[in-house]
Amino acid sequence: MxxxxxxxxxxxxxxxxxxxxYRLIQKERDQILEGTGVDLRVKKVLEIAPSRIPTDAPTGLFTTDFAEIVDDPSIDVVVEVIGGTDAAFDFIDVALRSGKNVVTANKQLLASRGEALFTLAKDERRHLRFEAAVAGAIPIIKVMRESMIAAGLHTVYGIVNGTTNYILTRMHQEEGDYAEILLEAQELGYAEADPTADVGGADAAAKMAILASIAFHSRVTLSNVVYAGIESITLDVVRHAKELGFVVKLVGAARLIEGKVSVRVFPALLPTNHPLASISGSNNAVFLEGTDIGEIMLMGPGAGGVPTATAVVSDIVSVANTKDVGFLQSCSCYRRLGFYAAEEVESAFFIKVSVADEAGVLAQIASIFGAQGVSIANMIQEGRGDEAELVLTTHPTKERQFFAAIEQTKGLACCRTEPMTLRVL
Ligand SMILES: NC(=O)c1ccc[n+]([C@@H]2O[C@H](COP(=O)([O-])OP(=O)(O)OC[C@H]3O[C@@H](n4cnc5c(N)ncnc54)[C@H](OP(=O)(O)O)[C@@H]3O)[C@@H](O)[C@H]2O)c1
Structure with missing residues (x-):
């Protein structure tokens, strides 16, 4: 040995x-020791829920008193996996001030209150590592921070929420409508009892804030991300997208535009030949573009106990093997860039609207679009009695102009429903 x-x-x-x-460290301890010379040992576990404590737990391993961890000089690394933004913030704050290195999986905390913690980590010359906070087992943080430091990253597209990708994949396979599949996903444990943060886009927005901060070296918080979820996506929309050669995905898009940062999360149509279109089920993927690398994509399990634990353990090993705070600080936000106005971003769109099935309807819609500079790329019209369903896609145009055209379209007597719009990547 x-x-x-x-x-x-x-x-x-x-x-x-x-x-x-805990279990992964027990299982991999000998391998990690052989491979890195570091002997990982969990000395104490803070847990307030008695039902979580295994009956065969070693005596003295569990505590409900944080002081037993933070005041123990033999503890080198504190691993925060309680979640939430209040108690977790206080625990990490005290741990860093007490000279501990910290590893966390907490995206909501880092995306909302990360700056204070990263500054503290820097001042205290301690590590604050967070590989598990974005895309579970995919080693995206390390790759972006270290391997891509000279890659000139300007675009990060991500499928970073497994729950929504699972629901949309099953809808694409025509296995049910949104509400049915969400219910099944909850029963199978793929979706939380309260799925709001996942289906509403907030979870993906927090992860995209973290990825954008690393990619562009400028702080992005959750409040800087414009986001929407998948609650309004119907099976009908998914079918129309499919007919046009697209897949619907919840996409995170972080881009540098004219030296400013734009970070958004929205359901979007992806052409079936886009690398992200093939990411199915609860998998995650991050697609990176840089001036000096072209395109790179990483994909894999984005959540789950064991896959996420591999990222936490890799952070612990990395901290243990890095002298002082290493060649990179915990946070690489060394500049402050402005934010690009969302309405000035250029996007292509998909539109679905029910119209009266009569002469001149298309001409009226085309004339409004033309006046706003929105050019139509593709169109499908299906007659249904005295009504027709019109499905259009547009070429990229400033969102301000596109939504001005949509507002005017709503006023047309021939439009029987409000136009349903989705971006096209
Ligand atoms: N689950 C995933 O797939 C996944 C993937 C990536 C990242 N993460 C992140 O990892 C973190 C943990 O997620 P999880 O899924 O493991 O959550 P979880 O199953 O709810 O576990 C959190 C545990 O911490 C306990 N706890 C809460 N507040 C505490 C406090 N003040 N003091 C001591 N213990 C406390 C909870 O007890 P109670 O049960 O009594 O509340 C619970 O046992 C979160 O930040 C999450 O976003 C999770």
């Missing part, structure tokens, strides 16, 4: 991720 440098861990939370981190 190799003798290694012992690294003691204080684990905060023993839920899905915490218990998986």
């Amino acid at each position: 190799v003798e290694g440098r012992v690294v003691q861990i204080g684990l905060l939370g023993f839920g899905t991720i915490g218990s998986s981190v």
Whole structure:
């Protein structure tokens, strides 16, 4: 047996991720020791829910008192996997001030209150690592921070929420409508009992804020991200998209436009030959474009206990093997860029609207679009008695102009429903 440098861990939370981190360390401890010379040991676990504590847990391993972790000088790394933005912030703040390195999986915390914690980590010369906070097992943070430091990243597209990708994949396979599949996903444990953060886009927005901050070296918080979810996507829309050769996905788009940052999350149509279109089920993927790399995509399991735990453990090993705070600081936001106005972004659109099936309707709509400079790329019209369903796609145009055209279209007597619009990537 190799003798290694012992690294003691204080684990905060023993839920899905915490218990998986504990078990993964037990399982991989010898391999990690052989491979890196670091002997990982979980010394204490903070957990407030008695039902989470295994009956065969070693005596003294569990505590409900954070002081037993933070005041223990033998503990080197504190791993925060309780979630939430209040207690987690306080625990990380105190841990850093007490000289501990910290590993967290908490995207909501970093996307909303990350700056204060990263500044503190820098001042205290401690690590604050967060590989597991975005895209689960996919090593995207390390790749972007380290491997792509000279890549000139200007665009990051992500499918970073597994729940919505699972629902949309099943809708694409025509296995049911949104509400039915969401219910099934909840029963199977793929969706939370309260799915709001996932289906409403907030979870993906937090992850895109983190990815954009790393890609563009400028702080992006959750409040800077314009986001929408998939609640309004119907099977009918997915079918029309399919007919036109598209797949509907919840896409995160972080771009540098004219030196300014634009970060948005929205349901979008992707051509079936786009690399992100093939990402199915609960998988995640991040598609990167840089002036010096062209295009690179990473894909894999975006959540789940064991996959996410692999990212947490890799952070612990990396911290343990990095001298001082290493060649990179925890946070690489060394500049402050402005934000590009959302309405000035150029996007192509898909539009679905019910209209009266009579002569001149298309001409009226085309004339409004033409006046706003919106050019139509494709059109399908299906007659249904005295009504017709019109499905259009447009060429890219400024969103301000596009939505001005849509507002005017709403006033037309021939339009029987409000136009349903989705962006096309
Ligand atoms: N689940 C995933 O697939 C996944 C993937 C990537 C990242 N993450 C992130 O990982 C973190 C943990 O997620 P999870 O799924 O493991 O959550 P979880 O299953 O709810 O586990 C959290 C655990 O922490 C405990 N806890 C909450 N507040 C506490 C406090 N103040 N002191 C001590 N213990 C406390 C909870 O106890 P109670 O049960 O009593 O509340 C629970 O046992 C979150 O930030 C999440 O966003 C999760």
